Each structure stands twice: as C-alpha cells, then as structure tokens.
Amino acid sequence: xxxxxxxxxxxxxxxxxxxxxxxxxxxxxxxxxxxxxxxxxxxxxxxxxxxxxxxxxxxxxxxxxxxxxxxxxxxxxxxxxxxxxxxxxxxxxxxxxxxxxxxxxxxxxxxxxxxxxxxxxxxxxxxxxxxxxxxxxxxxxxxxxxxxxxxxxxxxxxxxxxxxxxxxxxxxxxxxxxxxxxxxxxxxxxxxxxxxxxxxxxxxxxxxxxxxxxxxxxxxxxxxxxxxxxxxxxxxxxxxxxxxxxxxxxxxxxxxxxxxxxxxxxxxxxxxxxxxxxxxxxxxxxxxxxxxx
Amino acid sequence: xxxxxxxxxxxxxxxxxxxxxxxxxxxxxxxxxxxxxxxxxxxxxxxxxxxxxxxxxxxxxxxxxxxxxxxxxxxxxxxxxxxxxxxxxxxxxxxxxxxxxxxxxxxxxxxxxxxxxxxxxxxxxxxxxxxxxxxxxxxxxxxxxxxxxxxxxxxxxxxxxxxxxxxxxxxxxxxxxxxxxxxxxxxxxxxxxx
Numbered sequence: 001x002x003x004x005x006x007x008x009x010x011x012x013x014x015x016x017x018x019x020x021x022x023x024x025x026x027x028x029x030x031x032x033x034x035x036x037x038x039x040x041x042x043x044x045x046x047x048x049x050x051x052x053x054x055x056x057x058x059x060x061x062x063x064x065x066x067x068x069x070x071x072x073x074x075x076x077x078x079x080x081x082x083x084x085x086x087x088x089x090x091x092x093x094x095x096x097x098x099x100x101x102x103x104x105x106x107x108x109x110x111x112x113x114x115x116x117x118x119x120x121x122x123x124x125x126x127x128x129x130x131x132x133x134x135x136x137x138x139x140x141x142x143x144x145x146x147x148x149x150x151x152x153x154x155x156x157x158x159x160x161x162x163x164x165x166x167x168x169x170x171x172x173x174x175x176x177x178x179x180x181x182x183x184x185x186x187x188x189x190x191x192x193x194x195x196x197x198x199x200x201x202x203x204x205x206x207x208x209x210x211x212x213x214x215x216x217x218x219x220x221x222x223x224x225x226x227x228x229x230x231x232x233x234x235x236x237x238x239x240x241x242x243x244x245x246x247x248x249x250x251x252x253x254x255x256x257x258x259x260x261x262x263x264x265x266x267x268x269x270x271x272x273x274x275x276x277x278x279x280x281x282x283x284x285x286x287x288x289x290x291x292x293x
Numbered sequence: 294x295x296x297x298x299x300x301x302x303x304x305x306x307x308x309x310x311x312x313x314x315x316x317x318x319x320x321x322x323x324x325x326x327x328x329x330x331x332x333x334x335x336x337x338x339x340x341x342x343x344x345x346x347x348x349x350x351x352x353x354x355x356x357x358x359x360x361x362x363x364x365x366x367x368x369x370x371x372x373x374x375x376x377x378x379x380x381x382x383x384x385x386x387x388x389x390x391x392x393x394x395x396x397x398x399x400x401x402x403x404x405x406x407x408x409x410x411x412x413x414x415x416x417x418x419x420x421x422x423x424x425x426x427x428x429x430x431x432x433x434x435x436x437x438x439x440x441x442x443x444x445x446x447x448x449x450x451x452x453x454x455x456x457x458x459x460x461x462x463x464x465x466x467x468x469x470x471x472x473x474x475x476x477x478x479x480x481x482x483x484x485x486x487x
Contacts, residue, residue, distance in 0.1 A: 133425025288432075
C-alpha cells in the first residue's frame with residue numbers, strides 16, 4: 001500500500017519535472033535538418049547524378065585542403081529569416097576544422113527563391129561578402145532564373161572552391177593545438193598536492209591537518225592572489241583536507257600511488273571522411289551574402 | 294575499492310575548490326569583453342563602408358542630398374561614441390551608444406529605400422558590391438550583438454548565483470553588465486513619401 005503511494009508520488013514528481021523541462025525549451029521556428037553529407041538536398045532540386053558528383057568533388061576538396069563546403073537546400077523557410085536560419089544551421093553542423101574555421105555553407109530555399117552563402121571566420125579573408133555576393137549575383141542566380149538548378153549549384157560551388165583554393169592545406173588541420181582545460185589542470189594539481197601531503201604525513205593526521213591549514217591559505221595568497229575571508233575559508237579547507245588525506249592514506253596503506261595517469265589531450269573535431277561525414281567544429285560570425293532569384 | 298573512495302573524495306574536494314567561481318567569473322567577464330570587442334569591430338566596419346557608399350550614390354542620386362547628409366551626420370555622431378570596458382556596466386553610456394548606432398541604422402535603411410528609384414544605380418556593379426558588404430556587415434552586427442547578449446546573460450546570472458555570488462561580493466566586486474538592445478527605430482521599416 002505504502003509502496004504504491006510512493007510510486008504515485010514519484011511518478012507525479014517525475015511528470016512535474018519533465019513538464020518544467022519541456023516548458024523551458026524554446027522551440028525554433030524551423031528545425032535544422034540533420035547533416036546527411038556534404039550535399040543535403042532536402043528540396044530535391046538536384047539530379048541524383050549531380051548530387052553524387054558534388055559530394056565526391058567536395059570530399060576530394062576537403063582531403064586536399066581541409067576546407068569543408070556544405071550544401072543545404074530546403075523546400076521553404078516557413079517564415080524564418082534566411083540569415084537567422086543559416087546561422088543556426090552552421091552553428092549546429094559546424095563545417096570547417098576546429099580553430100581553422102574554414103567552413104562555408106551554400107543555403108538554398110526553393111519556394112522562397114532565396115539563397116545565402118555563409119562563410120566561416122577562416123575563409124572571410126578570401127570569400128568576402130563582396131565575393132560571395134558576386135558569386136550569387138553573377139554565377140548562381142542567372143542559372144536559377146533559367147530553372148537550371150544543377151548548373152547553378154555546380155558553378156556556384158566551383159566558384160567558392162576556386163576562391164578559397166590554396167588558403168588552407170590539409171597539414172594545417174594537424175597543427176591544431178590541444179587546449180589544456182582549466183578544470184582539468186586544477187584537478188590534477190590538487191590531486192598531486194593531496195597525494196603528496198597524505199604520503200608524507202600519513203602517520204600523523206593532526207600534523208597533516210595543521211600543514212594543510214597553513215599550506216592552503218599560503219597557496220591561495222600566492223597563486224590565486226586571494227585575501228581576507230577567503231584565506232580563512234581556505235585554512236579550514238586545508239585543515240580538513242589534510243586530515244582526510246592522512247586518514248585515507250592510513251586506511252588504505254597507499255603510499256606512493258599517483259592518480260595523475262590518463263590526462264591525455266582533449267581532442268575534438270574529427271573531420272570524418274571515412275564513412276559518415278561530420279562538421280569539424282568551425283565557427284561563424286555572420287559573414288557572407290544573401291540573394292534571391 | 295578503497296582507492297576508488299579515496300579518489301572520489303579527492304575529486305569532490307577539488308570540485309569544491311573550483312566551484313567557488315573565482316576563476317569562472319573572471320573567464321566569463323573576459324568573454325563579455327571579447328564579445329563587446331566583436332561588436333565594436335563590426336560597427337567600425339560599417340562606419341568604414343559609408344564614405345564609399347555615399348560617394349557612389351552621390352554620382353547617381355543627385356536629388357537625395359538631404360538623405361545623404363543625414364547618413365553622414367549619423368555616422369559622425371556614431372563614430373564619436375566609444376565605450377571602454379568599464380562603460381559596459383554603465384546604463385547611460387550604453388543607452389547613448391545604442392541611440393547613436395540606431396540612428397545610423399535607420400538613416401542607412403532610409404537611403405537604401407530611396408535608391409530603389411534609380412535603376413542606373415541599382416545596375417552599377419560598384420553599388421551592388423557595396424550593398425552586399427553593407428548587408429553582410431549588418432548581419433555581422435546582429436550576430437555579434439546576439440552573442441554579446443548571451444555572454445552578458447551568463448555573466449549577470451553567475452554573479453548572482455550562490456556560491457559565486459559570495460566570491461564576487463567579498464573578492465572580485467564585478468559589476469553587472471548592460472545588454473546591447475536593438476533600437477526600435479532600426480527595426481521599423483522607414484516610410485518614404487514620393
């Protein structure tokens with residue numbers, strides 16, 4: 001009997017919580033469709049042969065230059081602003097290599113008769129707003145006006161590739177630096193400190209606590225330039241920390257085990273190419289141009 | 294097993310130390326400053342485009358001296374107002390900057406509507422290029438503003454949340470930052486009478 005009551009309450013709580021979470025999620029006007037490959041022809045304006053050819057050309061281009069160019073066609077924007085939607089797409093797909101930001105998107109909204117070239121930070125130097133605008137105006141839209149989407153897209157993508165060719169080489173993407181995460185470094189640092197403290201002062205917990213109480217505020221003042229109340233708090237924390245470390249070391253008999261083993265790099269942003277395709281983590285700042293036909 | 298507990302306790306202590314917000318608050322403030330620098334550079338980019346645009350339009354739209362003059366004046370006013378990082382916490386300074394940039398936006402959009410009457414100008418390659426650059430810049434301003442406001446929201450929230458609020462109260466004394474709102478006049482479609 002009590003059990004069912006508890007279950008009911010739990011279920012109620014769960015429902016309430018999930019309602020809260022559902023309620024706070026803003027629903028965007030137009031969902032960003034999933035990334036299928038380099039060519040995402042959701043509007044179905046390209047012939048299958050053209051789509052395959054483009055996919056191959058763009059894949060080849062990425063292998064040579066590491067630059068990722070992605071195509072998205074949608075049937076309609078459903079009233080969303082072209083620029084907003086475009087930015088949401090690249091923020092989700094993240095074409096371009098991490099740190100190099102060498103990605104670009106060609107977005108075509110068929111029924112709205114609008115298109116946009118969205119350019120990543122790394123390509124803004126070559127594929128400027130001006131150049132993007134000319135590609136749209138002089139190369140793509142004349143073909144679109146004739147109803148020849150295949151040729152317009154092929155010419156447009158070719159022009160984009162020609163403009164950014166030589167801007168990056170594949171080797172650039174190997175030079176990506178690994179960021180040493182701040183929390184990770186802090187964590188390792190404290191683990192080392194506590195481990196050493198515990199090891200040395202394992203047999204005398206109170207001494208350990210005293211050392212901790214002295215050491216922590218000194219460290220706080222020197223390394224973090226803290227002062228006042230915070231030092232007091234640190235002293236207390238150091239006291240407890242020293243005590244715990246000593247007790248733990250005593251209890252386990254651990255004397256020289258290090259915990260700082262696997263602190264390898266935080267690698268991110270693989271560029272795909274084998275099998276599935278995914279964006280490499282490029283960033284965008286609204287560069288590019290829009291147009292219509 | 295005990296080593297796992299040992300490890301867990303150490304992890305907890307380390308997390309406690311890093312959760313006081315001393316570092317993260319400052320990182321977040323830096324993010325706000327960086328986002329603001331992005332806004333400033335896009336605003337500067339727009340200001341740099343205007344002399345060229347005015348010169349191009351002048352050659353064709355000879356009857357639009359008044360509109361052009363307004364753009365030039367609004368540009369001069371907008372570029373004269375710059376905010377230092379400390380000003381980001383000053384509502385009056387932020388308000389002033391928003392107003393001047395908003396006035397420039399609306400003067401520009403009025404100009405772009407007016408030039409619709411000049412087919413020669415609209416076919417001019419140089420003008421079309423400038424138009425692309427101007428649109429691109431406006432879009433960048435929007436993106437930069439959105440990101441700045443997100444950074445401010447994050448920062449303002451953080452300095453009020455426990456326990457970082459205590460760290461801020463006793464140690465850092467960081468002040469809440471102002472949002473950069475889009476001017477209402479910038480959004481309104483300009484009316485043109487012929």
